[in-house]
Amino acid sequence: MKLDKTTETLLVFLAAFVTLITAYLVEQVCADNNVSSEYAIDMSLTGARLSDGVYASVAKSEENVTRNRYIAKYEFEIHNDSNVNISNWAAYITVPKDTEITNFWGVEANIEKGRLICAPEFYNLSFSKGDSLSFGVVLNTQKSFYPEQISFRGYKSGNSGGVFTKILYGAFIIWAALFVGFFVSNFNLKNYREKQKNDVRIILQSMNTFISFIDAKDPYTRGHSRRVAMYAAEIAKRMRLSEDEVQNIYYAGLLHDAGKLSVPDAVLNKPGKLTDEERKLIQDHTVAGGKMLKQMSSLRGIRETALYHHERYDGTGYPEGLKGDTIPLYARIVGVADSYDAMSSNRVYRRHLNKDEIIEEIQQGSGTQFDPNIVPFMVDMINDGYVNVVKMETADNDAGRSDFHLTEDDIPGVYMGF
Template sequence: MHKSRKTAFIIGAIIFVLIGAGFLFLFIRVKNTPEITVIQTAADTNVNKGDLHVDMPIVKGWNDSGFHANQYDAKLYNNTFNNVKDWSITLKLPNNAKVNDSWNISIYENDDGTVTIINTPNQGFNDIIEPKEFITFGFILFSNSDEEITDFVVKATPEAKITDYPLYYILLAMVFINIVFVSINIAVVIKDHQYKVRTEHDRKIIIQSMKTFTNFIDAKDKYTRGHSIRVGFYTKKIAERMDFDEDELDNIYYIALLHDVGKINISDVILNKPGKLDDEERDIIKTHTTNGAQILKDFSSVPHIVEGARYHHERYDGKGYPEGLSGEQIPLVARIIGVADAFDAMNSDRCYRKAYPMEKIVKELKEGAGKQFDPEVVKVMLELIEEKVFYGIGSDDNEE
């Protein structure tokens, strides 16, 4: 996978982890919503004030020889946007006052002289007060004065929802954006992969077609069977060490495979002649360079392919053919193929001689450097020989 694509997936994963952490934070926050406490005085009758509010007027009163009985009908308002539960109201009763009767609630006396009103457990209603709603309850207070109840401390726990928090919507948006981001990346990876498979398939077809064609060329001469493929191998190995990039390496491999394509026009009799060639025969053989260039002239998708065929028998000192170019006038691809070609020729049996021993090949290459061959290319070829990088050893010989 491409490095930038990998980075994108790592970023996507990190964002998902952050989103997860955000949701976890929200859940913990919602679960631990703090209790609301409102301190209210009896004079404070504005029901919209505060999150919780008690309205507790005396609706009926009896007075008998200094003894008072007052009926309180109360409402507890929830002014928040959430349900509230576990509500309680703590209040201080007048001196010597006693609750005589009550409804909808339970009343507990505290040690400090206050009482706490809560919903009667398991009663089945008034447990929860909905937003902007109220519950009702009441009681009758007996007392020997007409002193009224003054202060309330009202408490309740909100049932907060995760949707109460703007962060929730931000996180949802992030989930959506991140899913889109990751999906796009997955789509690109799939497309890249399909493209790669397709390209690789095309590449195999090209190489196999070329190899098939080189078999035609090499079949004309029983001693040069496999020569073109081996020259392709050594050419590519040399080019690798001369810092050709990947596309250039593919190209030079194709160029080397077809360097002798012009031999297709040369008679088998001359190609396979065991003895010395006369001048005329030698001139005929030499035409395989220009013939090759002619055959390949329309093969424009492989740059320099014509140069490979045309100039691979030029010599560095200018004594080669067909044009007698010298030094760097000879295209680099041709100079590389020239060395690879000569190496494979010396390393193979020919109709007129046996293969040279490796020491002799090394000696010939060294002596030919600067004369027949580009010395820089010879240097690389000698490295390959030194490291025993030979065709048929190793796994990358066959490109198909």
């Protein structure tokens, strides 16, 4: 299944986020298991805080006397306000001789050489900064006993704030900035596309006006401008021009005959042979079109196409006799498309040519009338049937109906970049 670009980008962001989180967790695990130095401190249990890092307190909650021995319950609490984690810790308390342990909780407890040793159980192996340890024991002593000091030993762990951690934080900040930027740019792009579509509607409304006037002048060529535009755009696409250029060539094809508005109807629709003066009037439609479209400078190539689409590659065309590549590319493309549509359509003075006749005419004109680099694309479009698809799409408008209007749907998505 092919994903759109937005979804693909979101998946890339998600993968990067998962990678950063995984790297951070791995770094934390490695830091927790990294021993940097020993941590040792002797703390008072009187309740006074004697250390800026780790401090402790004890509460003797109850005491009973049985057969001249004292059974007492002691509850300890140790606080870690240091800036490091402590692992493999143990607490040592000096106890009277012959002391026995009756019970314990929160730790593993035993007595060795006159010291009560409290070591962590499985759930509190690591003593993290900001945490507290709570545990207790019940001791059986020969005399009443109250501990006043506890020795705490362990190993500093957690290289938090190291170079790698800082790199991860920096990478996450960059990721967050790019992620926010992606959504902002995506939102702006969406607004731009909406504006672009609205601009297209305005452009096409203006072009509809021109095309409706042209069609009214020459009913035999109704739909001609749209067909030429579609042929020209497809040629540009097959030539692998940019999407912007394909779109502009489409517009240029639509308006290439705008100058026919200046040609008298009697001349434009004359069924017989034209006089030299009448032929000059028709040829001047290129100059008239160039003048009409002079103000449409925001659409690159529109005016030049109207002005030069009847120039010939060998320099014998009109209005200026331009030759070869001095003829603008848009005009060369539209010139081929225009000639094909003229040969494949019925005109007031003749019927259309068949497929083989058209191909022969176009190939004979390669290098003289037409750019030889463009001709093969037009011939391919004839052979692969693309031109027939265009004719089918415009067939309803060839019968002289007056409801012919272009919309943004007339422009294929690839031409618009949508």
